[in-house]
Amino acid sequence: MNTDPVLADRRIAALAALAIGLQVIEAAIPSPVPGIKPGLANVITLVTLVTLGWRAALAVTLLRVVGASLLLGTLLSPGFWLSLTGALAALAVLAPLLRLHPRHLSALGLAVPAAIAHTLGQFLLAWAVIIPHPQLPLLLPPLLLAGLITGVVTGILTASVLADPRIQRHVRDPSTTQSG
């Protein structure tokens, strides 16, 4: 475990930069279905969570959401609030699940609930605040399905990133040493 505050800040900054880059690239690629995106930046959130803990993950997430919206010009727009809510909902679910990693849950088992929570959080905000339309719940099932699929995809990507020996050294496991 690393306790050097400067090194920790640098790591957070580097990971946040990666996440912002991924989100901006993703925003540039038109999605076949509006409102559904692969959410590749979540891979960075998961990697940060597993290697540096949930405080660092929260920092990276906030930097990513604010930074990307500055670059995309969406700061404080509905899209920004949706992005922030989704990211915070995912983190809220991940924080308790982190204790089960890597002994009982792999990155896949973290990514799927995170993606579902992301979708649900965004949906609830949209329904309660932005467009309170009674037919909107009919959109939820396909959105949840999309969340499940992107969760599996980001989970697999995160697992393969974490499997890299250069990253593996940093994976935190409070109870045992690496099980490699």
Added chain:
Amino acid sequence: MTPSQPHPWLRAATVALLLSLIALAGCDRKPETDRLTFQAFGTLVDITVYPGGVHDLTRIESELSEELEIMHTSWHAWEPGSLGRTNQLLALGGEFSAPPSVLPLIEYAQELESLTDGLFNPALGRLIAAWGFHLDEAAGPPPDAEQLEALLADPPRMSDIERRGVRLRGNHPDLQLDFGGMGKGFAVARSLDLLADLGVEHAIVNAGGDLMTRGRPGDRAWRIGVRDPLGQGVLASIELGSDEALFTSGDYERGYEWEGERIHHVIDPRSGRPSRGLVAATVLHDDPALADAAATTLMIAGPDDWPLYAQRLGVEKALVVLPDGSVELTPEMVPRVEFRREVIRRIRAAEPGVGAIAP
């Protein structure tokens, strides 16, 4: 636990995911049936035809409503029409030729009256009228005790009509026919025949809630929702095949309030008053006229005797609703009904050997 092996649960989860994707892709929103609703026969008529989008609905509506209006006029007890004229001639006591539109109803009613020991008695038109149910919008005042006594002293029966071929003679001065309890069954059956002439092979004719099927919507059964007689919503669903009639007689259908009391249109010939003890009686049978008459008879028979009269009429599938909301049904009806809310239900069959009629 070996970490690199895929867990069987994961495989099951993948299969479930694929299945839900297939279910999503299979959503088909094309209407498979057409519905049309119009006013005829003194009630709302609702026609369901299969397949959707191929029939001339305007023509169906105009032809059906015309035919139903003709039937309504000929069978209306108190308006100038075949039955109105028949009633006048019956009261005169002379012999006359029955109008062909009315004769089959008279023959059938005579048979039903003897089967039900007079519980089903369309000759009591005067009693019905005394309660105000000859009007389109029923209204009081109800008859007082004296009037009722006079009406029940020597009540006319269907057997008071002498029938020789098509010649009729009325042998009771108070005899007035009222086919309110079976005319709809005839009307629904004839509407289905007319639909068949118009090229519709698969249809439901629903007249004021009572209905009959013909054909089938593709390879499934017709799905019928049974409205809850005690409140809103759906009590049950019933699946019907071809040529099945579902008729209900209920105290909520027609009636009025009089001095705080609910007066409804099913009059018990024994007491001369609205029937008591049942909220509704439903009959499923392949003969719509019998289903119609049987539903009325079971309502009148009441909570104790309805299984007995169902058996006498040859009705195997029947269901009644009691004032406390519970439901009683025949054993043959049980597999046909799927209840949509929590309901207390009892299975009732006619007890063998019980032939006595309640006083």
Added chain:
Amino acid sequence: MIRGLRWGDAVVVALATALVTSSFALGYAPGGDSTHLVITQAGVDPRHYPLTENRAIRVEGPAGVTEIEIQPGRARCLRSPGNQGICEAAGWLERPGDMAVSLPNRLTLQVRGARSDFDSMHY
């Protein structure tokens, strides 16, 4: 195959799949939420109203005016001519297939969902 899978992953994926499947089942099942009100009246084409926002409708009939109230997801017969109050007694119509009838005004109110639950209503 992905290396490092744990038993908990299977549980999590199964739970998430169950959530998604049940959301489809609840959201799209017949008998789910009603989406529109159909008003039929003798001699007039059926009229459809979405059940999306608060709204009051007045329908003229042979016996007078029937007042209908629409709220998101439901509708009811508020006042209708006739001395029996049958139309009003039907209460809120919420589930697809729920129906209120005004015989004096010769009209029916029925709420329907994305898919109709029944071929015909018996009453």
